[in-house]
Amino acid sequence: MTQSIKHSFLLIIFPFLLFGQAEEVIAPDYIKTVVFSGKTPESQLPIIKLGDRIVLTFDALNGNEDDFYYKIEHFDFDWKPSNLSKAEYMVGYDNNRIRHYENSFNTFQIYSHYNLTIPNERTRGLIKSGNYMLQIFDDYDELVFSRKFMIYENQADVGVIVRRSRDVKYYDEKHTIDLAISSSSILFNNPVETVKTLIVQNNNLNTAISNLKPQYTLGNELIYKYTSESSFWAGNEYLNFENKDIRGANVSIQFIELEDLYNNFLFTDIVRANRPYTFNPDINGNFVITALDTERPWIEADYVWMHFSLLAEESIMNKNIYVYGNFNNYELTEANKMHYNDARGVYEAQLLLKQGFYSYKYVLTDENNKLQEGAISGNFHQTDNNYKVLVYYRDLGARYDRLIGIGEANSINIAN
Template sequence: MMDKRQRMKSLLFSISIVFCLSSFVQKSFGQFVYDNRVYKPSIKTVQFYNATKEGAFPVINLNSNDQLLLTFDELGSNTRTYNYTIEHCDAQWNPSRISPTEYLQSFTEDRILDYRYSVSTIQKYVHYELTFPNRNIAPKISGNYLLKVYENGDFNNPILTRRFYVVNTRANVLAQIVPSNDVSLRQTNQKINFQVNFSGMVVQNPYSDIRVLLMQNARSETAQLNSRPTFIRGTSLEYSDISINDFPGGNEYRHVDTRSLRLNSERIARIFRDTANTVLLLADRSRDQENYLFTYDNNGNFYVRNQEGSDPKIDADYAQIYFNLGIPGATADNSVYVVGKFNDYVLDRRSKMDFDAVKGRYFFNTLLKQGIYDYQYVMVDRTGKADYTTLEGNHFETENDYQILVYYRPPGARWEELVGYRLLNTTKR
């Protein structure tokens, strides 16, 4: 009788543990968008990358010494309690809905303890940093992960989210960039043909077990998911159909350089320094022209720099940056947005330009930390359709990075693994 009671207690205890873990997973779904987002207006200058190189794609190898670095500022002089956790997702960024014990080696959440106050700046801020995997948070399996930062341990008070990738390399990727198969697009588009070799892996059905995702310049809105190979040759999958992985080349990004707030750089018209820093940029115009003109850019990225300081993380100041764009025949029928990695390419009220019907120009201002910023203009029509090329141009010669990610769902598995990664650049073939 006692053994039966003990077994019953053990069963109830196990059920309660599973319920708590399930509640943790379900609770984390509510307030978060499964993309790179900032939820609090006072949070600025979020950077997240492989710690070996500033601005690098946030991918690390499973069970390695690789680490990711997250940095961000909060305007003001008060420190706050920020917690974080990570969640496993599939190739399309749907939650895997598995318990944290299946994808975490250690604790389910931790606290950000590394912070410093700004020094000698007009705009006061607190600079936060987080490096992981660490002793408290480390992934157990490969795949897509979402980093979630929230305040005071409250999932209903989100601060920011960042996507990152953990790869357990088991598949080899060979790729090349070729002109589009569509003759009318050969001057504008960049087509990616690639092969995935999965020798050594148990793949019962390549059409359902393996999916490959491509992105241009790590931008989620450019992602193309390949679920069916064009040809299967032994343990090699070839993706070369004429209708897939054909990307508009776009144009090199525009840039603004605020490393110095004392001297005007190339694109700056005026700098005002008083109770706040204000930077007026030279007027921009549409670049929808026939000929391609090379200009060096950072593929949408940004870097914090301060020529007058010694540690830009805490002594780079903030400035209100004023953009203005002239478009011949501009009307209020179309909306225009300013986007870059500095605002996660999000098309919302915080990136939308104001239209001045009298001057026929668009205006926009935003608070940015000193540094070098890439940006571009996006036109959106009344239906909400985004047009990335009308104001910027579109050229096959444009220098771009492409990220190729290979996902594998083993037979009987409840989640997708990331088994291959390849970075491809149009100028390094």
């Protein structure tokens, strides 16, 4: 076998080994409203118990009734391929066509709505805990998009406490997460090497804190009480809008126009970083599809051009600003990037979104393309955030990282 043939073979069989950690592939423009959930329908980061189901739904807006296929891969804690074969983590087989889809009904925008549930008659179960990637392919076996999910065993108790920052400098702006991990079935030998943690704020893997080491051990209990390493910027409550009735006034919508599709124009938002905190109940970046006077919103809700505008201040001029939330998987792309309108003195963006209730915020990236999530919204310790802690374990000689427990807390019950 020549060197070039060998190289091509490796590219096909071991792409993740060659290119490092696996990353989610962003969906193309014609794929919209990707909803990936576990036991709780509104969750956009499925972290499910071993044996539970996951559901992926999405819309294809090209009107072609395309065929899509799915594959499932197992990964270690660091998102490198695990040493397990598919037969070891899967009962049944993947690389199947998604068979359940429906076409839109009575909408201006034509689309096909796809629904994939696992387990199903072909992929009958996933039997190992850990990190997984669900990949969606087209008829040409080209990867269309992918999403991460996790499966856990209930083998560890994970205590989570949200506190105000221990660093006085950020006392009013950051949350610190304290952890206590214990297990009645696993003896944590050499936990610095065998136990790994992941702390996730508001289901956003992009800002997660990874692999903190236990500071203390009390018997078989691992204690984490860091000053800065487990701290998150607290952010601010998300903004929101609702357009379940695209023909009438709804929450945060200033006026409506009808062209080929409906256009909903939101009231212009302002920079909140230097203003007092105001409590505003939100759903932490999530979204819910809903439409008035419909029995099947998944195919009867229409698509609308949503127009966002942000009043420019000197502090954000000449920066890259994005509209951001779970509706676009917290991605920073040209599709949700804002552009400055000189005539109005505002940043503007228009996004094609399905009718529903959405929470969103504005974020910017600096000259080094580093995310500054609170630069526009501000950071306030009073902010209501959700925190999840995932605990992984690999015993000496084991072949993969087990996800042995999950803990959850909310900063509404913050401790000083």
